[in-house]
Amino acid sequence: MDQLVVYKQSQVKELVNNFLQEFEIQEKEHITIHTDNKTLAFYIECHIKAKDICNKGTIDVPLDPENQSDYRANREVVENNPAYLKMLQDAEEKRIFSNIVAEYNPDFEPDKPLKIIGGQHRFLAIERALKKEINEFHGFKLYFDLSMEQRLDVQLISNTNIAVSSDLLDRMFETVKGPELRDWCQKCGILEASQDFADKKQRGSQISVRGARTLIVNYVNGKRIKDIEFNIIRTTPAISGTGGVDEEWEIIRQTPKLWTDKKMIEMGKAYAELVASQKKYFSVKENFEFSEKALSYSVLASWAFVAGVLHKNSERLKRHYDLSNRTSGDPLNSSVLAKGRHKTDPENYRGLGTRTDVKDRGRLTELFFLQAEKGTGINKKMVDLAIEKYHAKEANLRVQEMEKKL
Structure with a gap:
């Protein structure tokens, strides 16, 4: 196996262990690290407690945190969208959300290591429900140690189920x-x-x-x-x-x-x-x-x-x-x-x-x-x-x- 791949696997395992120590998840005893065969990106699938999501997560995520940290890849939040308003109501009725895409990255803004890449409206709904003491587990596809090219790919695939403007893609x-x-x-x-x-x-x-x-x-x-x-x-x-x-x-x-x-x-x-x-x-x-x-x-x-x-x-x-x-x-x-x-x-x-x-x-x-x-x-x-x-x-x-x- 390529030495670089072995080295990266070792880095990812260390990041996953750090994540498990820091976050409360349902699958703590039975976690599996998956590999995206197309981009070789590493990820896990898990359910994270709402309190951890909100206290340690952020939707203010740059695509290139090292060189262009002031500029964001994600869309503006559409607060008056009917689907979003329904989502807020669902969260307050203890609905469990799934398919939230994120990256665990403690290097940039370490107090908010959970970077939400896809699912910012769901994040806000969970955050609002938490203020009413609704603290459920929610489903995540969580990536580790992404390169900028892998991060762009994740941004794109996580937005395939919503109306993403061509201007945002550009x-x-x-x-x-x-x-x-x-x-x-x-x-x-x-x-x-x-x-x-x-x-x-x-x-x-x-x-x-x-x-x-x-x-x-x-x-x-x-x-x-x-x-x-x-x-x-x-x-x-x-x-x-x-x-x-x-x-x-x-x-x-x-x-x-x-x-x-x-x-x-x-x-x-x-x-x-x-x-x-x-x-x-x-x-x-x-x-x-x-x-x-x-x-x-x-x-x-x-x-x-x-x-x-x-x-x-x-x-x-x-x-x-x-x-x-x-x-x-x-x-x-x-x-x-x-x-x-x-x-x-x-x-x-x-x-x-x-x-x-x-x-x-x-x-x-x-x-x-x-x-x-x-x-x-x-x-x-x-x-x-x-x-x-x-x-x-x-x-x-x-x-x-x-x-x-x-």
Whole structure:
């Protein structure tokens, strides 16, 4: 047997013995250490007394406690969910919960060695019932000595029976890769200091991992296009994938000196100013939807793409970045965008920046490129022209592609 495996087994046995001395469980005399054949993670199955669960357990669990201890992998607790409210009632009626997934890890926050990975709502229900002196045994799958990769795997499999958002999965995967994307967003002001990405894209939330990836991917892709060729080639930005591995992002994030690129940092800061200006203007307005316009995937993708195209054109790039100070306080002139439409649009089309399809992204890219040329801010004539330019360009490119096939 591999010496490393033997060593780890010895470490796990020691941890299990420490756990048995510290916790009251039903299976104390008949405990079996199991191995997950897929990841070689070690675990036991047992029932732990509620008092021990609450006094020595925590749901405040980092995915990477050694290097990123301030950032969490788990979801926000949904306190008004009907299923959770029913769970609280069940616990007070002495229901025994099972399938709670946890790790025994006394190295990080030793007074709370029981780290709840899956089952945070059940933990809270048990905690509340304990205050009414309901002290039952509850079922656990308890892991020992997990590596970060094993911990991520446990996080994922423990959440397969609930509606986990793709944004949370993205955040977990990015955390495993390292803190670079989050650190970059904090440095640029896209995220506040110590703030993590949103675990679910919704109104009022900060940027998601998908949004941050999309911003950088399109800036990098835009840099590959010469601004003098913009009007004769296809210039449609992309939106990064979600809920799994995005191969394009994986390649880009490993680019040497990516995170220290001064021009990309400048781009990030300019985008943060655009988001802040947009939100500030609508903070006292009724139309909350417009305050989120800069965080729309189609808007941020197109804006970043144009920033990349113009990265060597300092004069036009400045006009592009100065958009946050234009249009009488509403940088994106949201009411004008909402009225922008083409004769081919369906009746329910609500204007630029409301969809994420290729057409919307292409139109917005034309608009931002035009605005950088004029530097006067977004207006109705510019929106109408950008829409026509997009459709004319697409028609011309289709003709060229058809001619090549003859």
